[in-house]
Amino acid sequence: MVPPIIDSAWLADRRDAVVVADVRWYLDDRDGRAAYDAGHIPGAVFVDLDADLAAPGSPTEDRHPLPAPEAFAAAMGRLGIGDDDTVVAYDDQGGVMAARLVWMLRATGHEAALLDGGIAAYEGPLETAAPERAGKAFTPASWPADRVATADDAADPANVTLDARQRERYLGEPNPLDPRAGHIPGARSLPARENIDAAGRFLPVDELRSKLTAVGVDGTARVVSSCGSGVTACHTLLVMEHSGVGHGRLYPGSWSQWSSDPDRPIETGEDVASHRVG
Numbered sequence: 001m002v003p004p005i006i007d008s009a010w011l012a013d014r015r016d017a018v019v020v021a022d023v024r025w026y027l028d029d030r031d032g033r034a035a036y037d038a039g040h041i042p043g044a045v046f047v048d049l050d051a052d053l054a055a056p057g058s059p060t061e062d063r064h065p066l067p068a069p070e071a072f073a074a075a076m077g078r079l080g081i082g083d084d085d086t087v088v089a090y091d092d093q094g095g096v097m098a099a100r101l102v103w104m105l106r107a108t109g110h111e112a113a114l115l116d117g118g119i120a121a122y123e124g125p126l127e128t129a130a131p132e133r134a135g136k137a138f139t140p141a142s143w144p145a146d147r148v149a150t151a152d153d154a155a156d157p158a159n160v161t162l163d164a165r166q167r168e169r170y171l172g173e174p175n176p177l178d179p180r181a182g183h184i185p186g187a188r189s190l191p192a193r194e195n196i197d198a199a200g201r202f203l204p205v206d207e208l209r210s211k212l213t214a215v216g217v218d219g220t221a222r223v224v225s226s227c228g229s230g231v232t233a234c235h236t237l238l239v240m241e242h243s244g245v246g247h248g249r250l251y252p253g254s255w256s257q258w259s260s261d262p263d264r265p266i267e268t269g270e271d272v273a274s275h276r277v278g
Helices: 006-015 032-038 068-080 099-107 151-155 166-172 203-213 231-243 253-257
Strands: 020-024 084-091 111-115 160-163 223-226
Touching: 006 032, 006 111, 084 099, 099 111, 099 231, 151 223, 151 253, 203 231, 223 253
Parallel strands: 020 084, 084 111, 160 223
Antiparallel strands: none
């Protein structure tokens, strides 16, 4: 398969052989589609995280559940993405949103990669017109059991559970997104946004690997990746693959699902089992 993360030179060399996907989405009130319409990489299709990459969720419980395979396949086909297409996805937040599409495609055996640096890495004029792409056949495929985790898996101390949310949310500072603040007991903080530099580009592989090692990811551990609602956790999984330490599993419900059940325990503050660096 193509590498999980590619640079602008890789894209330039293969521009006519790939489908470029704009996956801009924001936690605040900004509109990803409006950002796309204001200017995107020429030929890029807009992928709506809520409509195309998630089943209907709840504001306070499982905000972005994985869609049914048939629904995901229908969305890809409608966008002109077929079984044999290679997809390069980007956003403007270091890939933390676009990673969801890349992970979904790679997990089901399709060629897909994240553009390092996102839209800012593209050298050339942007366009505002949406491309006209004919629909294509995209075959539904079940989410592989070895790539998806449950709440029980996230709670299992035999697994290394990672939390990709911003540090303050992990520590338990009040946040309106979820009914309770804190983290899954035993989960280790590895904020997705700390895997990129100020320019939105990935840190060198040796630095990424050091960060992973510091939280117990050494290539042999069984890893469960979580976040707020199963989106930025995909970024962690791509970083793992990029760093050569395996694949891990996505907990799609993540904190939105975990925190909605008052019977599930929560922790706040530091995880004493984690030897965090950075």
